[in-house]
Amino acid sequence: MRKIRRRFTYKIAALLGILTVVLFLLFIGPQEMDRNEKILIIERSIRSTMNRGACRLPQLPLDDPEVMKYYHAVDQIQCGNPHDDWVTCEKSICFVKPEISATQGEVICTYTDVMRSTDYNSKYGKSTKTKEPYILRASDFVKVVCHSSTSGNSWYGMAFGIRDGVAVKPKTPPQVPIYAGLAGGVADIVAEDNNPFVPKHFNVLMFGFDSLSRNAFQRKLPKSYSYLVNDLKAMVLKGYNIVGDGTPQALVPLLTGYTELELPETRTRMPNAKNVDVYPMIWKEYARHGYYTSFNEDVPNIGTFTYRMKGFAEQPVDHYLRTLYLEAPNMWNRCVEHCIGHQPDHVVMLEYTKNVNIHITNMSWHIIFVTNLQIHIYL
Incomplete structure (x- = not known):
């Protein structure tokens, strides 16, 4: 009698499992896989009469009590004595x-x-x-x-440090405009390159704080904001809006010119997903023009292209700090949480970037680094 009941229980459990899979494929699967339908819905929304009104930039107060009550001072990361x-x-x-x-x-x-x-x-x-x-x-x-x-x-x-032996990159004639503001296209770009009074290449540094609004940046990092605006005369894009909810959704368009939906599937949980190498990253274009490249993040377990995506099959850039952060936990008694040796993770990233700048003196470089640690944990 017990054997019959046990077999019956197994059959019911198997039936429920199969039913769950079928329901998932019917009601959840198509929504995830039909990317073209999502793009169509977005395009219709953009063209909707609801989106034809004047664009009014909101003037949000910096020190509103309803917001400031959630801000508090945090302790500095203690990693010991660097000496x-x-x-x-x-x-x-x-x-x-x-x-x-x-x-x-x-x-x-x-x-x-x-x-x-x-x-x-x-x-x-x-x-x-x-x-x-x-x-x-x-x-x-x-x-x-x-x-x-x-x-x-x-x-x-x-x-x-920054290793020797990275191959000098050949400079190729520009085929895709890499300079902004040249409406004439390739002809104007070539003319600019041939002009002896115009610098041939500019070093490019993109420094990003993940999940941080402009107002939050001003509240938590007022000295940095003042230095950017008053000393460096930086341009503040007050009308900029992210094009998606999440780090990849915001960063992928900046680095590729496409939304995630317009690019090949790279999410780990999706069938037939590809590595992120298929993305037309902007650093590939810079490398083609003779630049040394670097892309760095300071928290590998929530990396932009590795948290829910498959990551890169090949090393994507010349200098890639992720390898160091992956190895740090293996030095268990030399690396406390959020530290490598006696330096905080974000300081390591800044020092590494400085080393790139010092080491590569006769060639141009293009560096992108995004700090996740300070934002997700401390800001």
Whole structure:
């Protein structure tokens, strides 16, 4: 009797499972997969008479009590004393700090390259044991183990710089306009390039704070806002609106010129999804024009192209900081939460960007970096 009841229970459970899958495919699946229908609905909404009114920019107060009651001061990230790190890198050269040599005596270090395997895993290169400076060639990142025969003390951690050996990119004649404001198209671009009084290339730096409005930026970072507007004479796009709800929905159009719906499917949970390599990222265009490229985010577990997308199959840019952040948790007793060694994650990203600027002096660079840590956790 018990066996019959058990078989009956199994059959009911199997039937309910099949029914759940069928209902999902019938009512949820088509809504997710029919991208063309979504685009059509959006296009109809744009052309609707409801959207033909005058565009009035709202004048929102900065210090409204209803908003300010949700703002509060936060403690700084505590990562320890940066002077406790034995090794640092400048450009492509990693070395024991002079103050460490002065207190520890002769120090011998083993440097192991940390290289990208995938967007979710890193791998180790060969190890080099030396007391001389180490030159980064295979990777921008190294795991370092040091020992002082004089004091008997040891240290291990991570270091980063900008490696040598990145191939010089060939400059190609512009086929797609890369400069704004040239209505004449390719002919005007070529004329600009041939003008000896016009700079041939400009370095480009895009610095983004995820999930932060203009007013919130002014409230939480008033000194930065003042420096941008008053010192750098930055242009504030007061009428800019995001074109989607979410980081990828807002960032993808900025980097590709297309909405996510107009591009191939890359979401992990969807069948036949592709890697994000298929996106026409703007850094590809810059690379084609001879630029060195870099794309960096400081929280890998919520990365723009890896949280719900499949990530990149190949390393997307020349200098890719994600590899360092992936390896940091493996240095469990040297990296506390939100820190790499004795530096906060966002400071590491800023230092890495500065290194790119210092190292690449005879060529142009295009850098994009987005900080998620400060916004999602502290702002």
